[in-house]
Amino acid sequence: MPKEILFDEEEVLRRATELFWTRGYNATSMDELTRATGLSRSSIYNSFGGKHDLFMRCLRYYVNDQERQLHELAGKMKPVDQRIRAAFQFAVEEILADRMRKGCMMVNTTTEMVNQDKAIAAVAAENMENMEKLFADWIREGQAARDIHTTLAPQVLGRFLFNTYSGLKVYGKTRPDRKPLEDIITVALSVLEGRA
Amino acid sequence: MPKEILFDEEEVLRRATELFWTRGYNATSMDELTRATGLSRSSIYNSFGGKHDLFMRCLRYYVNDQERQLHELAGKMKPVDQRIRAAFQFAVEEILADRMRKGCMMVNTTTEMVNQDKAIAAVAAENMENMEKLFADWIREGQAARDIHTTLAPQVLGRFLFNTYSGLKVYGKTRPDRKPLEDIITVALSVLEGRA
DNA sequence: AAATATTTGGAATGATCGTTCCGAATGTAG
DNA sequence: CTACATTCGGAACGATCATTCCAAATATTT
Numbered sequence: 001m002p003k004e005i006l007f008d009e010e011e012v013l014r015r016a017t018e019l020f021w022t023r024g025y026n027a028t029s030m031d032e033l034t035r036a037t038g039l040s041r042s043s044i045y046n047s048f049g050g051k052h053d054l055f056m057r058c059l060r061y062y063v064n065d066q067e068r069q070l071h072e073l074a075g076k077m078k079p080v081d082q083r084i085r086a087a088f089q090f091a092v093e094e095i096l097a098d099r100m101r102k103g104c105m106m107v108n109t110t111t112e113m114v115n116q117d118k119a120i121a122a123v124a125a126e127n128m129e130n131m132e133k134l135f136a137d138w139i140r141e142g143q144a145a146r147d148i149h150t151t152l153a154p155q156v157l158g159r160f161l162f163n164t165y166s167g168l169k170v171y172g173k174t175r176p177d178r179k180p181l182e183d184i185i186t187v188a189l190s191v192l193e194g195r196a
Numbered sequence: 197m198p199k200e201i202l203f204d205e206e207e208v209l210r211r212a213t214e215l216f217w218t219r220g221y222n223a224t225s226m227d228e229l230t231r232a233t234g235l236s237r238s239s240i241y242n243s244f245g246g247k248h249d250l251f252m253r254c255l256r257y258y259v260n261d262q263e264r265q266l267h268e269l270a271g272k273m274k275p276v277d278q279r280i281r282a283a284f285q286f287a288v289e290e291i292l293a294d295r296m297r298k299g300c301m302m303v304n305t306t307t308e309m310v311n312q313d314k315a316i317a318a319v320a321a322e323n324m325e326n327m328e329k330l331f332a333d334w335i336r337e338g339q340a341a342r343d344i345h346t347t348l349a350p351q352v353l354g355r356f357l358f359n360t361y362s363g364l365k366v367y368g369k370t371r372p373d374r375k376p377l378e379d380i381i382t383v384a385l386s387v388l389e390g391r392a
Numbered sequence: 393a394a395a396t397a398t399t400t401g402g403a404a405t406g407a408t409c410g411t412t413c414c415g416a417a418t419g420t421a422g
Numbered sequence: 423c424t425a426c427a428t429t430c431g432g433a434a435c436g437a438t439c440a441t442t443c444c445a446a447a448t449a450t451t452t
Contacts, residue, residue, distance in 0.1 A: 026220065030411080041431080046429070111308065112307065115218070124370040125371065167363030173307060180355050225438075239399070241442080247440065247441090395450105400445100408439065409437075413434080
């Protein structure tokens with residue numbers, strides 16, 4: 001009975017995410033969203049609810065993708081110290097390839113919306129939790145393999161790595177140059193070396 | 197001949213800054229600005245130009261104040277290692293005292309506007325330059341006093357400190373708790389220790 | 393006290409905001 | 423081929439946006 005939905009939902013989500021990512025929540029209008037996705041107003045409201053609902057879908061889409069990429073990295077790159085370096089190096093390449101200087105959608109959203117929107121704040125808190133745990137798990141693994149000293153607890157080092165990671169996303173937005181970004185990583189990762 | 201301006205310009209700037217800081221550029225309306233400052237629309241346009249001009253004044257007001265506070269700290273706290281720790285500790289106290297979870301206006305503005313507004317991007321770049329230089333100068337001073345190892349160049353360590361600093365402002369926005377913030381600082385400042 | 397230059401409050405403007413609504417289009421089921 | 427459930431395009435809605443404008447208020451100078 002129902003007429004089929006004609007568009008590819010994931011493709012729409014990808015395009016909407018790209019726009020929100022580039023312009024932020026408040027500066028993005030439904031009009032721009034229709035142009036970016038190719039959908040009419042009605043279709044967006046029908047399929048995704050209003051602007052806020054659509055944004056939440058996009059934000060989750062983004063963070064899931066980000067977290068998935070990092071988990072995949074762990075599958076390929078076994079030695080933990082190399083893996084951590086690879087994760088940060090990957091972030092640098094992403095920043096340098098980002099022609100629109102979008103930065104990180106989660107960081108952008110955090111600074112723009114966390115103190116004004118509880119639903120968004122919840123996603124931000126969850127992502128922080130996940131990232132800290134991911135890094136902490138890697139650290140624990142590296143400590144067990146005696147590649148990382150055990151002077152500091154995995155959770156503490158994980159938090160530090162996540163903080164450095166967020167910082168890079170901000171830094172790259174005003175200065176997307178390889179040298180300073182890699183300088184920062186060099187110093188940050190030196191805390192994992194020796195001293196055991 | 198001229199009727200006097202009845203308001204205190206700095207007080208107006210302070211209140212407008214507080215509002216932009218809390219809500220960001222796009223989410224702040226001229227209507228809210230009139231309520232926050234007590235001025236009428238005409239007075240704002242007369243004395244400060246439009247919304248964008250006023251925002252630039254506020255942003256400069258904010259960054260000048262921030263940079264001034266750090267420079268003042270250097271005057272009081274002579275030993276460099278203690279001074280750096282004090283600067284980061286001060287940031288933590290600021291985050292914990294920030295009931296509105298405003299975070300850092302410069303970081304917020306960077307992530308919201310840098311890829312959409314050249315004038316703002318210029319201020320962000322200038323502030324980054326100043327902060328890196330400030331930290332680098334402190335590092336150089338500490339190295340000369342043999343309080344900090346000389347394995348890494350002042351500029352490199354300065355960049356790292358600035359990155360950690362920015363990261364904390366983001367972190368504190370979603371999780372304004374003392375423990376994790378101080379964990380991060382502990383790890384970050386450990387890169388300045390020994391090893392010479 | 394009168395004249396003047398400026399500020400001030402508030403109404404008005406046109407644009408744009410997010411959202412709703414409805415008739416037309418369209419694919420499926422009988 | 424008819425009936426129907428749903429999507430779709432685009433007009434329309436009220437609210438709000440940044441900005442402009444003008445008459446009233448006011449402090450200084452004459």
